[in-house]
Amino acid sequence: xxxxxxxxxxxxxxxxxxxxxxxxxxxxxxxxxxxxxxxxxxxxxxxxxxxxxxxxxxxxxxxxxxxxxxxxxxxxxxxxxxxxxxxxxxxxxxxxxxxxxxxxxxxxxxxxxxxxxxxxxxxxxxxxxxxxxxxxxxxxxxxxxxxxxxxxxxxxxxxxxxxxxxxxxxxxxxxxxxxxxxxxxxxxxxxxxxxxxxxxxxxxxxxxxxxxxxxxxxxxxxxxxxxxxxxxxxxxxxxxxxxxxxxxxxxxxxxxxxxxxxxxxxxx
Amino acid sequence: xxxxxxxxxxxxxxxxxxxxxxxxxxxxxxxxxxxxxxxxxxxxxxxxxxxxxxxxxxxxxxxxxxxxxxxxxxxxxxxxxxxxxxxxxxxxxxxxxxxxxxxxxxxxxxxxxxxxxxxxxxxxxxxxxxxxxxxxxxxxxxxxxxxxxxxxxxxxxxxxxxxxxxxxxxxxxxxxxxxxxxxxxxxxxxxxxxxxxxxxxxxxxxxxxxxxxxxxxxxxxxxxxxxxxxxxxxxxxxxxxxxxxxxxxxxxxxxxxxxxxxxxxxxxxxxxxxxxxxxxxxxxxxxxxxxxxxxxxxxxxxxxxxxxxxxxxx
Numbered sequence: 374x375x376x377x378x379x380x381x382x383x384x385x386x387x388x389x390x391x392x393x394x395x396x397x398x399x400x401x402x403x404x405x406x407x408x409x410x411x412x413x414x415x416x417x418x419x420x421x422x423x424x425x426x427x428x429x430x431x432x433x434x435x436x437x438x439x440x441x442x443x444x445x446x447x448x449x450x451x452x453x454x455x456x457x458x459x460x461x462x463x464x465x466x467x468x469x470x471x472x473x474x475x476x477x478x479x480x481x482x483x484x485x486x487x488x489x490x491x492x493x494x495x496x497x498x499x500x501x502x503x504x505x506x507x508x509x510x511x512x513x514x515x516x517x518x519x520x521x522x523x524x525x526x527x528x529x530x531x532x533x534x535x536x537x538x539x540x541x542x543x544x545x546x547x548x549x550x551x552x553x554x555x556x557x558x559x560x561x562x563x564x565x566x567x568x569x570x571x572x573x574x575x576x577x578x579x580x581x582x583x584x585x586x587x588x589x590x591x592x593x594x595x596x597x598x599x600x601x602x603x604x605x606x607x608x609x610x611x612x613x614x615x616x617x618x619x620x621x622x623x624x625x626x627x628x629x630x631x632x633x634x635x636x637x638x639x640x641x
Numbered sequence: 642x643x644x645x646x647x648x649x650x651x652x653x654x655x656x657x658x659x660x661x662x663x664x665x666x667x668x669x670x671x672x673x674x675x676x677x678x679x680x681x682x683x684x685x686x687x688x689x690x691x692x693x694x695x696x697x698x699x700x701x702x703x704x705x706x707x708x709x710x711x712x713x714x715x716x717x718x719x720x721x722x723x724x725x726x727x728x729x730x731x732x733x734x735x736x737x738x739x740x741x742x743x744x745x746x747x748x749x750x751x752x753x754x755x756x757x758x759x760x761x762x763x764x765x766x767x768x769x770x771x772x773x774x775x776x777x778x779x780x781x782x783x784x785x786x787x788x789x790x791x792x793x794x795x796x797x798x799x800x801x802x803x804x805x806x807x808x809x810x811x812x813x814x815x816x817x818x819x820x821x822x823x824x825x826x827x828x829x830x831x832x833x834x835x836x837x838x839x840x841x842x843x844x845x846x847x848x849x850x851x852x853x854x855x856x857x858x859x860x861x862x863x864x865x866x867x868x869x870x871x872x873x874x875x876x877x878x879x880x881x882x883x884x885x886x887x888x889x890x891x892x893x894x895x896x897x898x899x900x901x902x903x904x905x906x907x908x909x910x911x912x913x914x915x916x917x918x919x920x921x922x923x924x925x926x927x928x929x930x931x932x933x934x935x936x937x938x939x940x941x942x943x944x945x946x947x948x949x950x951x952x953x954x955x
């Protein structure tokens with residue numbers, strides 16, 4: 374039995390080490406959340422007492438709202454754009470015989486290989502050359518660069534799991550390729566792609582290195598705003614804002630687990 | 642399989658059953674589906690990156706214009722100036738240590754995900770993935786709080802409470818702080834390919850080793866570990882490349898003693914306004930990322946070839 378593979382003292386030892394690993398994984402997040410409830414005026418350990426006043430302050434803070442909204446809108450727009458241009462590309466690569474399909478796929482996934490800090494810097498320089506000064510447009514283009522490869526990879530993985538005999542049956546029975554896609558392929562790949570979109574959304578929502586180059590004082594996504602505030606503000610409100618980011622992450626993980634299960638979403 | 646579809650449809654043609662004939666040749670539709678994303682990447686990724694990398698061999702005038710003549714002086718400074726060379730060495734060392742420690746920490750987690758009881762496996766998986774969707778800025782802030790050099794840092798506070806005296810751990814703003822926080826940032830990317838690799842191992846192999854008298858530890862070392870190498874290598878490559886290219890973590894916890902290439906690059910742009918130097922640093926960072934990927938692929942290819950030779954000899 375599979376479950377028997379981690380039994381006995383060896384299994385106990387492995388579980389113990391894994392437990393230590395989980396403590397390591399959770400400790401920075403737990404510390405941040407714990408300090409967000411501290412009554413002290415500076416964010417230092419240990420937290421003092423218990424108050425939700427930092428939360429009330431942060432929720433009412435215009436700048437924080439603006440940053441959170443900018444990040445959410447940007448992530449949504451980047452994910453939708455990546456979906457619109459990425460889905461047909463991944464479909465064409467996997468369902469039509471293309472000369473050089475492997476090379477094209479490598480190009481589509483190339484943003485994975487290039488360090489994101491450099492992708493952002495290159496884009497900043499390019500947009501300056503073109504005199505494109507609109508921060509929101511520049512941010513959107515930059516964020517599509519980092520979300521597109523996730524979409525291509527997810528769609529490809531979902532397409533590979535589709536039962537091809539059903540598609541073939543529909544084709545032989547005279548359905549057009551378009552109809553086959555909508556009636557046979559699409560229903561099978563929807564959950565996987567939804568999970569991929571959610572993950573891409575979070576990649577954009579959490580991004581620092583692209584936004585770092587392309588944002589300005591008016592258009593500041595949440596991670597940039599947080600990092601800026603950290604060098605100016607030392608009270609627990611930073612921990613509170615960070616806790617909102619952690620909460621968003623928790624919601625996303627629950628969403629991924631509900632959609633297809635984390636194992637499939639992370640392609641294990 | 643697509644070959645099968647072609648076969649069946651050609652059979653249909655010869656038997657006279659009517660099939661729809663598309664108005665546009667199918668290959669053109671396929672190309673059309675690729676055009677938007679490929680041209681987007683060409684315009685906003687490939688061209689800008691090439692321009693940036695090109696800057697690294699150009700000269701910047703006093704007024705800031707970047708033009709000919711071609712020169713390698715930026716690279717020369719990066720390699721021969723001790724201050725810059727130190728940054729390259731720190732970057733490689735931090736990336737190496739991070740991938741090493743991440744792999745050690747990842748094995749037990751990946752094994753619990755791959756082989757643990759369903760509920761335990763599922764909870765472990767959720768907790769491993771959770772940090773992946775929390776911004777690096779937030780996670781590194783957590784490490785700033787944990788590793789603080791005074792007694793208000795969580796680690797020092799705990800040690801102090803245990804009676805070790807005032808602030809024994811001075812790890813903040815050193816290379817070690819970057820390694821610790823980077824292990825945290827990239828650990829999920831090590832655990833996931835490793836768990837996938839472990840899950841693909843035939844469970845009977847380990848069982849056979851145990852039945853033949855191997856201890857659990859020996860069975861792990863001689864059966865599970867070698868068979869998980871593909872996942873391990875994938876994880877090492879990703880973690881090494883991403884650590885070497887990181888900016889946020891070294892900027893927030895590295896200080897001047899833990900200066901890495903990403904931070905140096907940012908300083909060249911925002912403080913020194915030296916674009917050719919920044920471009921040279923960028924080129925080196927891309928070379929490190931590509932070098933790790935290509936190097937590991939070469940190693941995997943060589944191993945596979947050696948295995949083929951061995952099995953062929955038998």
